[in-house]
Amino acid sequence: MLPVFLTGALTVQISAELxxxxxxxGLVVALYFGISAFASLPCGWLVERYGSSPTSRxxxxxxACAMTAIAAFARSYPTLVALLLCCAWCNVLGxxxxxxxxxxxxxxxxxGLSFGIKQAAIPIATLLSxxxxxxxxxxxxxxxxYLIGTGLALGALLLTPRGVDGRERNSAAAGERATGALSVIGLAAGLGAGAATALGIFxxxxxxDRGIDAGLAGLTLTMGSVVGLSLRLVNGWLAxxxxxxxxxVVAGSLMLGAAGLVLLAVPGAFALVLGTVLAFGLGWSWPGLLQFAVVRLHPEAPAAATSIVQVGVYGGGFVGPIxxxxxxxxxxxxxxxxxxAGSMLASGVLMVVGRRMLIAHGTAVAQPATS
Structure with missing residues (x-):
């Protein structure tokens, strides 16, 4: 996730040159997530088929290669767009x-805690950015x-899993997957992610633009990332x-996080800081918890099931920045x-609808089959 959020945080400096x-x-970030949305379902199949060991590496x-190329060859806006889009499929596979x-x-x-730690990757990326x-x-x-980011990526290569084979999964009936409910939840996640992605990028x-020093603005983004990271871990621990x-819990976090985006519309450093804390701490602390819930419901094919929800998340990342x-x-x-803020509020409402559909689906599956 680092390249896209790094581009957002450094946009004042990059745009001055390019x-x-x-x-x-907004267009370059939207295209990044648009590519990710199209790649999500196919990559879900590939990860299930070949396992996490080769795909993560x-x-x-x-x-790492893409960030090196950005540092060396991004001399125009179209070149930056092309190179950043090369990072999108890496995010999906990872x-x-x-x-x-x-x-x-x-x-x-x-x-739950493990998914909270994993999803802390996004606020860590915004923190570093x-x-x-x-x-x-x-x-x-x-x-x-970007060159320093390349070094961090190569260091992470040493920590990728070994010998994990996705073909060892159980084969459950495809009809038992709550595809309709997951699609609604994916739509809700898309609305929330669209607003939250814009938060990290803009x-x-x-x-x-409101007259606040660029250094202070960057530090505020860092602080919000720390808050978001911490609450993702807490959400996982509580789960x-x-x-x-x-x-x-995801729905409630989204509805309360919308208040933080409202505060960002208010002038002044105090509103900026408080709005950032609320928006990051509540409006962008739920992805790990949501993926944990989906995996718990579909242990037979976790990558395939979460890829359905991720289509919505990436779709929101596409539409939101544009x-x-x-x-x-x-x-x-x-x-x-x-x-x-309105988009995030609507996301919370749709998340409640999707939850009710999941409950109804679970009740239907638990009932004995009738002829």
Missing amino acids: GFDPAGL IAVIGV QLSSNLTLARYVPATRL GAAVPAIALTIGWRWA LVAAAV DRRSGGHIA AFGFIAAHASFPVAWLTG
């Missing part, structure tokens, strides 16, 4: 292969941030201590934040 506006940033090597690894090899009593503004971009230049640019109700960038460029950043 020449693009918030709509241009391919993902890490691919993103996401789904890690889901399979956790589902197969982590004890059930620690699965925010810290890169004052520490790297404003000192030695934005290209060095926060620094929006704050600078291991509940017997159910995980999707209900819509946010367009609104910000043609209206204002406050109007864009308020629109995002």
